[in-house]
Amino acid sequence: MKFLGFTSTGVVHLLTIYTGAAIYQNGVSQNTFQEIKEEIAHYKDVAKAIINLAVYGEAQNRSYERLSLLVDTVGPRLSGSKNLEKAIQIMYQNLQDDRLENVHLEPVKIPHWERGEESAMMLEPRLHKMAILGLGSSIGTPHEGITAEVLVVTSFDELRRRASEARGKIVVYNQPYVNYSKSVQYRVSGAVEAAKVGALASLIRSVTSFSIYSPHTGIQKYQDGVPKIPTACITVEDAEMVARMASRGSRVVVQLKMGAKNYPDVDSFNTVAEIIGRKYPEQVVLVSGHLDSWDVGQGAMDDGGGAFISWEALSLIKDLGLRPKRTLRLVLWTAEEQGGIGAFQYYQQHKANISNYSLVMESDLGTFLPSGLQFTGSEKARAIMKEVMKLLQPINVTQLFTAGEGTDISFWIQAGVPGASLLDDLYKYFSFHHSRGDTMTVMDPEQMNVAAAVWAVVSYVIADREEMLPRN
Ligand SMILES: *[C@@H]1O[C@H](CO)[C@@H](O)[C@H](O)[C@H]1NC(C)=O
Ligand SMILES: *[C@@H]1O[C@H](CO)[C@@H](O)[C@H](O)[C@H]1NC(C)=O
Numbered sequence: 001m002k003f004l005g006f007t008s009t010g011v012v013h014l015l016t017i018y019t020g021a022a023i024y025q026n027g028v029s030q031n032t033f034q035e036i037k038e039e040i041a042h043y044k045d046v047a048k049a050i051i052n053l054a055v056y057g058e059a060q061n062r063s064y065e066r067l068s069l070l071v072d073t074v075g076p077r078l079s080g081s082k083n084l085e086k087a088i089q090i091m092y093q094n095l096q097d098d099r100l101e102n103v104h105l106e107p108v109k110i111p112h113w114e115r116g117e118e119s120a121m122m123l124e125p126r127l128h129k130m131a132i133l134g135l136g137s138s139i140g141t142p143h144e145g146i147t148a149e150v151l152v153v154t155s156f157d158e159l160r161r162r163a164s165e166a167r168g169k170i171v172v173y174n175q176p177y178v179n180y181s182k183s184v185q186y187r188v189s190g191a192v193e194a195a196k197v198g199a200l201a202s203l204i205r206s207v208t209s210f211s212i213y214s215p216h217t218g219i220q221k222y223q224d225g226v227p228k229i230p231t232a233c234i235t236v237e238d239a240e241m242v243a244r245m246a247s248r249g250s251r252v253v254v255q256l257k258m259g260a261k262n263y264p265d266v267d268s269f270n271t272v273a274e275i276i277g278r279k280y281p282e283q284v285v286l287v288s289g290h291l292d293s294w295d296v297g298q299g300a301m302d303d304g305g306g307a308f309i310s311w312e313a314l315s316l317i318k319d320l321g322l323r324p325k326r327t328l329r330l331v332l333w334t335a336e337e338q339g340g341i342g343a344f345q346y347y348q349q350h351k352a353n354i355s356n357y358s359l360v361m362e363s364d365l366g367t368f369l370p371s372g373l374q375f376t377g378s379e380k381a382r383a384i385m386k387e388v389m390k391l392l393q394p395i396n397v398t399q400l401f402t403a404g405e406g407t408d409i410s411f412w413i414q415a416g417v418p419g420a421s422l423l424d425d426l427y428k429y430f431s432f433h434h435s436r437g438d439t440m441t442v443m444d445p446e447q448m449n450v451a452a453a454v455w456a457v458v459s460y461v462i463a464d465r466e467e468m469l470p471r472n
């Protein structure tokens, strides 16, 4: 079938679209892998058209420009904040103005926490003002603060061994950075573990791959039956200095003041838009990123980039006049940073249709130059995805890794739906993550173009293939 597509300036692209002559018997695919390979290879010209539009054509730098306008206008978008609600309203309008289909908001109740004023002053062995960021959901201190001697540990094991020394102290965790998923346990559970051994507060070395005296915030969790104590992150530099002081036998005393407060949940929304499928409209390929962020910096990288390349994927496909067989659904999640609150509700409300989700995709690890896709799915699905990645040869992003991930798509992946996430330079990502440095300055328009092209090609081809991705 020959297909005419128009860009916004009326440039005509001639695209050959494979008609997808799959043979079904009792609902089971009878296609051999050779046939599947050929089917996917037929998307070569479509993939090139998407790449050309995103990387070299009319859409060059569009996702970057759109993102910078939003984050410069609204700023950071903390769960429960007016900024987040403003961003959702703007995106709702943007997606309609972009003439996407079925643009709507799905209501969700989300947490509302505010950090208030906060400070930490080292009083002994010398006066030193420490940079801190309170952790999401932490309680505050009394108005006069908490002044106490510090106990420095490098691990939960060391804390347990030295439990008798912790009572009445402020526990400082100086855990080394191993990787995010390992080291973040200290941020998430540091307060609970310190409270169990009688500490008054906890200060946690920021979970980051690099530091220029930057504290990095993030969510922490209290546990039922364990006293709630205030908790904040400190810089790598201060954590190491406090550890050196303690190892020399110095008594370290810190005064911690935090005005943090938890308020009742507020109304928010997941923001949804679609290109409705032309043959199997009930079947879905989902592309996503989260619209909320922490309250420092601009939330440009985490996850403005992921949200905007996901929007861009639909824009690119629409601009080329393409309409896949299945529905391509964009979801901009709310309150991801509080533990995937919007995504969990979406899963609860949509899981009845789980058999019709071919692939769930989330970009939440940066939109720098992609090294490839992380993917979780059956061996058969992986083999198909490898073929799809070959279509990205023109931009040299052909690698398919294991372990597709993303807080917001994890519910689907655990339930057996194939899942894909964009992988790039994680050292850079975790250098700026959840810090004041997460601004447009770390974003690169040309890298976003490539990321958007990867996202659009993969989502389009999987949505347009005759068959859904096979599961286990
Ligand atoms: C896109 O951004 C790159 C890098 O900043 C710049 O060189 C190029 O001129 C931009 N293209 C457009 C169309 O603005
Ligand atoms: C992180 O490090 C831990 C401990 O070394 C390791 O078991 C785990 O596989 C690593 N995770 C990732 C995602 O690399």
Ligand SMILES: *[C@@H]1O[C@H](CO)[C@@H](O)[C@H](O)[C@H]1NC(C)=O
Binding pocket: 282, 349, 350, 352, 353
């Ligand atoms: C599930 O699919 C059915 C039909 O296939 C559709 O009518 C319904 O709206 C879908 N439900 C959700 C929550 O998407």
Ligand SMILES: *[C@@H]1O[C@H](CO)[C@@H](O)[C@H](O)[C@H]1NC(C)=O
Binding pocket: 279, 280, 281, 282, 283, 352, 353, 354, 355, 356
């Ligand atoms: C799945 O999609 C098919 C075809 O589009 C539709 O007939 C069916 O009702 C859907 N099933 C569910 C559970 O949504």
Ligand SMILES: *[C@@H]1O[C@H](CO)[C@@H](O)[C@H](O)[C@H]1NC(C)=O
Binding pocket: 371, 396
């Ligand atoms: C293509 O990507 C591979 C793997 O990421 C890399 O090693 C190689 O240098 C790249 N080639 C070009 C021409 O950029």
Ligand SMILES: [Zn+2]
Binding pocket: 290, 302, 303, 336, 364
């Ligand atoms: Zn994120």
